[in-house]
Amino acid sequence: MSPAISAKTLVIQDQLQNRLENAVVTWQADTAQAAPSEPAIMDQVGKQFLPEVLVVPQGTEVLFPNSDNIRHHVYSFSEAKTFEIKLYSGKPTEPVSFDTPGVVILGCNIHDQMIGYIYVSDGNGVGKTDDNGELTVPDNVEAVTVWHKNLDILQARRETISLSPGTTSETLILNLMATERPAPKTFGSRKFGG
Known part of the structure; x- marks a missing residue:
């Protein structure tokens, strides 16, 4: 056998x-799968989101550090999460909480080529x-x-x-x-x- x-x-x-x-x-x-106690990271490097696709369980908080030497303006109009982090450099003080499963498409109001994705899973x-x-x-x-x-x-x-x-x-x-x-x-x- x-x-x-x-x-x-x-x-x-x-x-x-x-x-x-x-x-x-x-x-x-x-x-x-439970949300982690520490925030996940969606960085910005070389005018790109890094990683391009971040997978997190529902309820995860995500930090958006800006590792570029220029400012970014991160936003999403997605149904799963609408938010905006206005023009900034360095590390925002507050993470963003992702409580609804779905695909969150990210953009930068300053750099149109910057597109990233956060896939919020339902815990499966x-x-x-x-x-x-x-x-x-x-x-x-x-x-x-x-x-x-x-x-x-x-x-x-x-x-x-x-x-x-x-x-x-x-x-x-x-x-x-x-x-x-x-x-x-x-x-x-x-x-x-x-």
Whole structure:
């Protein structure tokens, strides 16, 4: 008799077989995950939110330090959490509490290219794929729900996928928006002088 499988590795890919980092995977868990006693950190480095996707259980407080040598103005209009930290540098004194499950999209009023995400889980099992598109779930998980920022234009859609029992690894495919890369630009199809 073979030993029981204790965990399963999931590989999350898009329809072009690109492995996806920062895909959030949730599953039904036996025990709820409690909010940590210390605040989580969503830093700002190089005019980017770091990490790009922060996963926290419901009720978590998050600090938004600004490690850049310029000021930022962090905000969110998301249904799960609306807030604003006006123009500042350094470390804000008060953390922001995230009490409602859902996806919180972050922006900076000064730097439009700065977009980050806080995924607030409902206390069930949750994980995020690494830079190789992988994550491990318990062996008894029968189905997972996956969120990725490029699943839909509103960045809120989740996709539920059933898993195959008795395997140690499985590849899941997400059909993402805007994953086709444009053809590389060339100098031109006409010959010089033609």
